[in-house]
Amino acid sequence: MTHTVWTDEALSTAKQDDLGRLPYAQRAAELIQATHSFESSAVFGLTGAWGSGKTSLVNLIVEELQKKHPEWGVARFTPWATSDVPGLLNEFHSSLSSALPKKKGKQVRQALATTAAVAAPAAKLIPIAGDVAAAGVKLAADALAKSPSWQAAFNKASAELKELQKPILIVVDDIDRLHGDELLALLKVVRLLGRFDGVQYLLAYDDETLYRSMDVSRAVTSHDGSAERFMEKIVQYPLFVPTLLRHQQISRLRKGLTGISRQTVDDGSASERLGGLIECFTRLLTTPRAIDRYIAQLQHHIPLLPIDEVDDEDVQLLTLIRVSFPSLFNSIPQYRSELISGHTGEWTINGQSLEYEPFDIEPLLAVVPETLRGTARDLLVSLFPKVAKKGQLAVHGSHRRQSVQHEEYFDRYFAMGILDHDVSDATVHAAVKEATEGAATPLRDLLVGAESEIRNLVLSKCLNPTSQPTTDEGRIQLAEVLAEIANDFPEDNSGPFGDRDQLLIWIGDVLAGLDEGTPAENLRAVMWTFDTPALRIRAWRRLEYSIDRAYRSGKPSWYDAVTTMLVEDAMADFLDHLKQGDDASTKSGIGYQVHFVLSHSQEQLRSAIHQLLESKEADVSTLASRLVSAQTIVGTKPNWQLSDDFDQETFNRLAPPTNDPWYDEPKQEVDIRDLSWANRRKFAAGRVRPPSGIVDHDDPKDSDSE
Template sequence: MRNKTNPMPPWSDESREQSDIAGRYEFTRVVANRVDSCVDGQGSTVFGLVGPWGSGKTTLLKDVVRQLGNNWTTVWFSPWSVADVGSITAEFVSALSEAFPQASSLKKKLTTYSRFGAPMLKMIPVVGGTASALAADVISEMTKRPAWHSEFRTLSDDIAAQHKRVLVIVDDVDRLDGDELRSLLRVVRLLGRFTNVHYLLAYDQATVDGVLNATGMSGESSEFMEKIVQYPFEVPPVPTVVRRRWSRAILDAVSPVGEDSGAEHAEDREDLVRILALGLETPRAAERLKEQMISLNGLLAEAEVDALDFTALTWLRIAHHQVWDHIRLNSLDYLSWREGDAGETQNKRMQCIESLVTRGHARPVQEAVTYLFKPAGLGAGFSGRQGRMRLSRYFDRYFQVGLADDDVSERRTQNALRLLDSDVVGSQDAEELKQILLGPDGERSSLALETIINFRRHRQQTSLSVLDFAENVRTELSAMGKTQLFRSSSAEHWLAQEIFLSLKTRLVSTEGVIARFGYPTLVASGYAAQRSRRYDTSEIKSLYTGIVESWVSEVRNESLHSTLARPELIHMTSFCIWITDVKDHSGFLSKRVTSALTLVDAATAFVSFNEWVGAGVSYDVTFREEEFRFALGNVARPYALSEIPSDAKVSDYEVTDRKDRELTDGQRRDFATQSLHARGFF
């Protein structure tokens, strides 16, 4: 960030004294030669310098004046600087008088002549006796003066007698409104059409056409200007290579290329250089965008958004505000872009964007929007670009240009985790992160956990400090109760990732992770690794085989009652089934199930619930038959139902659409007995 005590001076829209764009000097020489072909005594000629706003017309006018040299007297006429239409002729006469500083009588005649541009009738009041008297005086005064054509001929002869070739330069013609523009053209082609007085008008054709159309000249505006301007010169377009240099300079100002920038990032950068080069048609457009990016650079860093995306969006805001506003107000339309969208869907999007473009070509606008929201390709993960606009997590930041008070900083979060990875504990960033995770704002905590999980997703190792931090967060969030389940479950997910990495890198031994985290958490970490699809299934199974063997060894060497009381029994049995292809541990209960009574005892432990979430939450009682049969192994003989002692009558209970998971021991046992009977165990 630039030193605040020595800021870069702001960009000024003042025209340059000389163009630095290749080919412009040769162009102005052609214009100057054509103007110079007007000889002494020639009638008035009007030349035009036509180009869009910001194309450098004023700079080109200065170049033309320089190339004409001392053979011409040039004056600048600024009709848009006067207060009203009636003053345009007076301003013109004032400008033309500057061409004849020594001819006092001529200047006096010019002053008298200006009355034709500001009719005295406008000065006459419309009511009252005084109005009648004043009107009579004004009309009497005007009738004493010669007609316009007579005064014009005399004045034109006097100007010709000076033997001076005068070029009146009229810049920014496109700033005028309809009445002002028509008054100017009246001056140029009627009142000011003197011998040896020639004109060079600079304007944007599209803007002038629009202004004239608004005055009721629809369909005739271009033809009308052709009658006024005999020699229009179109400003040459800026060469593509120059526009590419502008674009690259803008990106270098906000996102310098680092030595560690990958090929994917470079490809994205080149794509944006190409798009901006299509859209930045004028020097002013390039300077405005560059100034905006330099001014917002500090905020951009704080917002933690992608600099390339922000540059593309800023260009849309400056050059095509309607498109920018449509994106801002219709986020879902843009964030819903998906790989493989139907061609018809994409065509409708492009048509919508085109309808919003009011100036210039639609193509660069369409490509800029596509650049912002196209789905990530295969190499996107390697480009190093974070905080992309196409991700809903960051969309609003591009318009806020900053972090909201209740947002989470990715930079500080990642820094805290990197320090913990290096076993640096107690850093300020880590303490701030912990305060967010355990603070009262559950949504901000959940967002921080999401940020952590996304950042850690591609890590290949962990540290004891990260494990400690994740475990402490999980423990404290779990202690907050069910009201904070949404963030405690995310903390479990994060811890599961770190546990898997600790096993993968042998940071902690199998015995160590069992003693520290317990079997339920370890099973969750194994399944989480499988769901991530980042690791080979055989590798995951191999890493967790030792944990399964330890658990099976424990349950084989304890009483049946102790095994059936384990809260992780069903989950660990399911996990054993999953890694059967590595090692088969089926039948770990078989030696202790020796009667119908112990069979029912075992079956009761495998009674569980299915949870259904819709408008509400409901539960169905279920018997985990696959896990039960695996734990039992090959029990050869069926038991007689009569071997089971008859219990007291069990009260009725629902087995579907339950509101809770609560069953009495008798109800569980009854459901287990019925399940065994239905499956042929009796």
């Protein structure tokens, strides 16, 4: 696993732009050029949240301006590096002087020095803090403006600048770092004392932080628009950092997570868990810095424990909670027992039965902003499935025994120190519309065979609500077309948020919109368009999650009937797979099918397997071979190898409690890169324990947290 260390450095050149912001920078540079005049001075304000890429965009704007208009001089003014108003004025005049030619600008520099010297005594009278700061700035500035000596010095400097005929841009970045009174001093001093004709300003700041600073200084009133009106007097041309689009978020996350991921298990559900929680990631990681900072923390924490000691996906979700909700993260160890068990430890009478009082996580979520509590709840339920609400179909829990949800592994997770191409919206909308009418070709051409980033972009645009079908006939047609396309998608073994998984999420959302009384056969026709039982099950899991969101409580009448069809199909396919022994296809997803059937029909599957073993059509070693998984390192060329992490618990639920001689066979040395069933059967010998008894789960879905 190799990766580049994140340093939070801003982009310095257009070649580094990976968010498609260069065109915006080019237009901004042209606006600065087009509005320039040697008879006036203009101020541009670039706003964006912390981490959105303001400094990077400023650098692109400056680069484009000087590349196309090399006559421009650019100065960087850093006001928060000074401690008082005189220092601020000196820094300003020094920055302006630095943008002048060495020889031709000599007289201008002398005039600027004179202006600064004349202004210095008045500047010393301006309080930098306290209630009188704002008034002090204006009084001193007004006094200077009426002072003959200062006016003469200012006019001389202005005349020298105009004679030089050199356009100048002064960049003032991160002005929101200043305290309220310092901020007002900067804005008013520069506004009243530094507006030389021919000099443009580019201010960069987070407007919400800026307004809060003004409010603290009592220069404006909260929530009455006075802060906005104040800035309107300062900034004539407002600009903004383009919002990070959803497909850009996903692409950046995928690239980062692929670089730090260490393994994937060949169970047919590659990356399904994180894919099901994609909305949590996109809601919480909304800026490039937020995403990169999150990935940087994972780069540090994931290697701290060996690959077989933790569930990397649990680490990723816990880290997301930590960077987004630190107080919630710090509270998790305090509620260790309740989160793991799903109850408070107190007994309560429910009807005729005595049972534990379920643990309510809502008070735990009180430290999270109200608008994000649903997101925080989804993350907690995924990590600790037993706190899920009764009847919840999809919780996206871990299947690994090293998960944080298990008592013996919990402590480890807290002791770790622990856009160059595009596709038009109209093209995508038309393709989806034709697919809704049963024509697959246009949408297939956009998705199948395309580069992953383009495919991801198309999928993101496909999800536009205005493109979705509004009739049940259209929903069925679209779902069938999407299922056909899913068959041709590459396997999602290269990292989280795979394209096929996003397609299955879309299918789930489309089908969840069907009328509650839709015939089950219509759903069956869609599900059997998928070419393998494992893919059908993956799609059904996605649909279950969509049903949870669409119905809140209850489920459509067709759900149980189609689930039964899928269970019977997966069971028959698995039994046939056992009968074929070592000659069976080494297809992916057999273990995934088993877990699905167990979650719905454990007794029938177990009984059928016992009959198969008694008839000698299969043996215990063949059954064990199907539960030997394979793994590879993600982000590199696949190198699948057999895993020592045998699924003994599932084997206990399937195998008869008999003392078969096979259990006494010794371990064999095998080539772990040989994934054939014959080799897996040899590999299982000596590694599998005979079941001491059948593990009976009253509610199998609670034990199979998906």
